[in-house]
Structures are given as structure tokens and as C-alpha cells.
Amino acid sequence: MFDGLKNSLGNAIKKIVKSSVIDEKLIKELAKDVQRALLAADVNVKLVLEITKNLEKRALSETLLPGLSRKDHIVKILYDELSKLLGDESEFEFKPDRQNKIILIGIQGSGKTTATSKLAKFLTRQGYKVGVVGADTYRPGALVQLRTMCTKSNVEVYGEENNKDSPNIVRNGLKHFAGQPLDVILIDTAGRHKKEQDLLEEMDRINKAAEPDLALLVIDGTIGQECFSQAEAFHSTIPVGGVIVTKLDSSAKGGGALAASAATGAQIMYIGTGERIDDLEKFSPTRFVGRLLGMGDVQAVLDLAKRLEEEGDDVRLKRISSGKMNMEDFFYQLEEVSSAGSLQGLVDSMPGLSGMIKGNQVGQMEDRISRWRYIIQSMNKAEKADPDLINRSRTQRIARGSGWPEGEVKELIKSYKNSKNMMKSSKGRQMQGTLRKMGLG
Numbered sequence: 001m002f003d004g005l006k007n008s009l010g011n012a013i014k015k016i017v018k019s020s021v022i023d024e025k026l027i028k029e030l031a032k033d034v035q036r037a038l039l040a041a042d043v044n045v046k047l048v049l050e051i052t053k054n055l056e057k058r059a060l061s062e063t064l065l066p067g068l069s070r071k072d073h074i075v076k077i078l079y080d081e082l083s084k085l086l087g088d089e090s091e092f093e094f095k096p097d098r099q100n101k102i103i104l105i106g107i108q109g110s111g112k113t114t115a116t117s118k119l120a121k122f123l124t125r126q127g128y129k130v131g132v133v134g135a136d137t138y139r140p141g142a143l144v145q146l147r148t149m150c151t152k153s154n155v156e157v158y159g160e161e162n163n164k165d166s167p168n169i170v171r172n173g174l175k176h177f178a179g180q181p182l183d184v185i186l187i188d189t190a191g192r193h194k195k196e197q198d199l200l201e202e203m204d205r206i207n208k209a210a211e212p213d214l215a216l217l218v219i220d221g222t223i224g225q226e227c228f229s230q231a232e233a234f235h236s237t238i239p240v241g242g243v244i245v246t247k248l249d250s251s252a253k254g255g256g257a258l259a260a261s262a263a264t265g266a267q268i269m270y271i272g273t274g275e276r277i278d279d280l281e282k283f284s285p286t287r288f289v290g291r292l293l294g295m296g297d298v299q300a301v302l303d304l305a306k307r308l309e310e311e312g313d314d315v316r317l318k319r320i321s322s323g324k325m326n327m328e329d330f331f332y333q334l335e336e337v338s339s340a341g342s343l344q345g346l347v348d349s350m351p352g353l354s355g356m357i358k359g360n361q362v363g364q365m366e367d368r369i370s371r372w373r374y375i376i377q378s379m380n381k382a383e384k385a386d387p388d389l390i391n392r393s394r395t396q397r398i399a400r401g402s403g404w405p406e407g408e409v410k411e412l413i414k415s416y417k418n419s420k421n422m423m424k425s426s427k428g429r430q431m432q433g434t435l436r437k438m439g440l441g
Contacts, residue, residue: 005255006292008037013075013293022070027059034078041255042224043085051081079289085259086285090242090267092214094128099177100184103210104244105203105234106218108191111246113142115218115272116188117149118280119244122270124153128183133173134159135166135206138190146188152277166190166202167209174210187212207238214241217266221248224256231261242269245283258288327384330416331376371404372412378402387413 012033019026031052038048058077064070094100104119106112113136120130132150134157136142143159150157158173170187177185187210189203207215217240219227227245234240243261248254248271261268268283376384378401383389390398390413399406 005037005041008040009034009078009293012037013078016071016074022074024060027056027074030059030074030078031056038255042257043255043259044225044228047085047259051085054081075293079286079293082289082292083285085262086288087262087267089284089286090269091282092242092269094183095213099182100214101174101187101210101212102184102214102216103187103189103207103212103238104216104218105189105238105240106191107220107230108139110191110218110220111272112136112191112218113139113146113188114149115244115246115270115280116186117146117153118272118277119216119270120150120155120186121153121277122280122282123184124155129181130155130184130186131177131180131182132157133170133177133185133187135169135173136188136190137164137166137169142188142190149277167205170206170209204237215239216242216244216269218244218246219257219261221245221254221257221272224254225260227257228260231266235266240266242267244268244270244272244280246272248273325420327376327379327387327416330419331373331384368411371402371408374402375399375404375409375412387416 012030015033016022016026016030034055035048035052038051039045055077058081059074062073062077064073092100092102102119104112104116116132120132123130130153132146132155134143134146136146143157143161146159147157158176160169160172163169166189173187174185187206189206215238217231217234219230223230231240231243243266245254245257245261245268248257258268258271262285268285270280271283271288273279273281375398378398379387379390383394383398390409395406395409395413399409402409
């Protein structure tokens, strides 16, 4: 998804990472690179200029956050601005003890019926009981397609092949499901065009018949920034509570579609990333941008850094930052890193390391962390407090207890000592030290 945009932005970030001096000229070059990347992804020119203007201004004037290098800070600003472009994270709150009704609307060919089936599968995986009403009376085979796809997730579809009165089908469908223990009822409607007034009026009648808790606008991601006018037209007929952007897997205009949808004020809730029924995911601007920049979830990394700096265990943190940490502190660091997300995302998020460590090496690191947990858990209290006590006989005992070779125990001790020394010299404040805190430095 968005390989061209991802590569362009990645190259722009590498230019910052590899530079020995961060000055105004370099920041302006970064802004130009970001402009080209976003324009190529069909993002609106005005939005692009606003992002890059903010990027320049903030990079040149903002005070560095505690624990961040200047390079880290600039990447964080880019991350912030791109996330802001895509709107806030939004999620529909399902009300318990009632049937929540969701109507899906959009123009013909937007992938609405497929999106309905995918959403039904997505919600069933979340533990909700779902029913579907097929009210598309215009497209031949729509009801058959809907039933075929929903069968894969064991979701019942109500429809009437010979009835062309969509509002009536919706009313009958809601009556059909009324006595069933369902959490959500999805209503698939016929495709409209923003200029087809009679169809828009019928959609209004369907809306009144359904009285939905949420109207989801389904938009084809391949149309790019045209999404804006489309979303506005539908929003004027039915208040759109959220957007599903489909067909992002093969679209060079996906960036424009996402940006335009967000600009309407109706937040993007889900995105379709492929043809399979499982290819629908909840949309999170921050996580999406992190993946786009090849950085995992940057916010998770920053939250980790903040916790390491500010959270309650002052005694532990003072030991760690002064280079006096013991093996229990080391184990604590491993657990903290694990809670922040995958190691790959963590490595990719650090400008000093992004692109320098290959995927197979990260995999080896993650495997090693997993083994180290068992080894540390096999140590007694005294050994955790003072790893210098661990001699040959203790190494043999720990190896037997953990189920791993003696060489792995020795590697852990060696990495622990390296980490301890590095933490002492860096005072535990630089983000590039995060890997060192894990004993991988």
C-alpha cells in the first residue's frame, strides 16, 4: 500500500538521518521532498503547502523535547503533521442491550456491498453478533453477492429479490431481526451519484425508515481528492458519521483520498486494503502514518521514552540512568519495550537506526529477547541483584533452568554489561539509547 509515497518519504527521512549538520537549508530540502511525495500521491496542493510550511516553521523554532535528538525531533514533527492531515482517530461506540443500526451509503462502484461484507466479518471478529439487510434494488446480483460473502462469516442477510421498494425492504428487514439477539444491523444500499437527485431523495427515505445510529460513507480510494466533493454531497443529504475508504491496496491516489475524506470533517473509521474479506482494518491516523514512514507506531516509542523519564519508580530509573542497574532493571526494560510494540517498529522509528538493521536481524533480536526473559527468570534473587556473582557453575545451573545453552546465558551477561556502561555514559536520555536499554547496543 502506497509504496511510492512510502519510498519517497523514507528517502527524505534518510537525508536527515545521514546528515552530520541539521541546518535551515537541510530542513527546506526536507520540506521540498515531502511536497513532491505528497503531490505525487494526489494530496491537495493547499494541504501540502500547509503541512510543509508547518514542518519548516516547527523544525526551525521549536524547543527539543526531553530525550530527543534534533533529528528525532524533526521526524516527530513530520509524523505529527501527516497525522493531523488525516484527522483524528474515530470509533463508533456500540450501545449495549440494543440493536445498533449502521447504514452504508456511497456512489455506484465504490465497493459498498463488499465493504458491508467485510465490516460484518470485522465486527464478528470483535465479538459482536451481526445481521445484514440488503437494500440495493438497482444493481443485478447485489443481494446474491452480499449473501455469498456474508456466508463466510456466518452472518444472516435479509433481502427481497422481487421487491424494488428499498425503504420497505429496510423496514421489513428490521422487523425480521427485531427479536434476534443481535448487537449490530448493517444496511447495504444502492449506489448513488451526487448529481442524481431522485436517488439521493430515495436515500433520504431509506434513512428515515432505518433511523440509523451511524451512516458510513463508502468511498473508492482510487478517485483521489475528488472524494472531497463526493463526501460533501452525501453529507448534505444524510449526516455522515464516518467514512470507509476502499481499494487502497492498488491506488496511487490513496493519499489524496484519505486527506480529502478527512477534510470533510467525517472521520475515516475503516480502510479496505485488499480483496479478501479480512482486508478491512480500523483506521488510526497515527499508526497509519507510522507505517507509511516505515516507523511502526512512533507514539508508542515516545510514550516509552516519556515513561522511562517520568513514571513513578524513581529509584529504579535513577539506577538505570546512572549505569547502576541490576538484572531486574534490565528485565524491566525488556518488558517496557515489549509493551511499546514490535521491535521492528521500534528500530524503524529511530533515525539513528532506521534502515541500518535488516529485517532478519530484527527477527533475531526479537528471538533473543524472548530467550533472555526465560534466562533472567531462572536466576535467583541474589544473581538478579548482582549479576557479577554469576560464575561458571551458576551459568550452568541457569542454562539448565531456562532450557537454553550456556553460550546464550554468557551472551546475555555480556550485553547486560555493555548496556549498563552505555546507559551510564548516555544518562539514559537519548532515544538512540533505547536499544541499549534492551541490551542490544
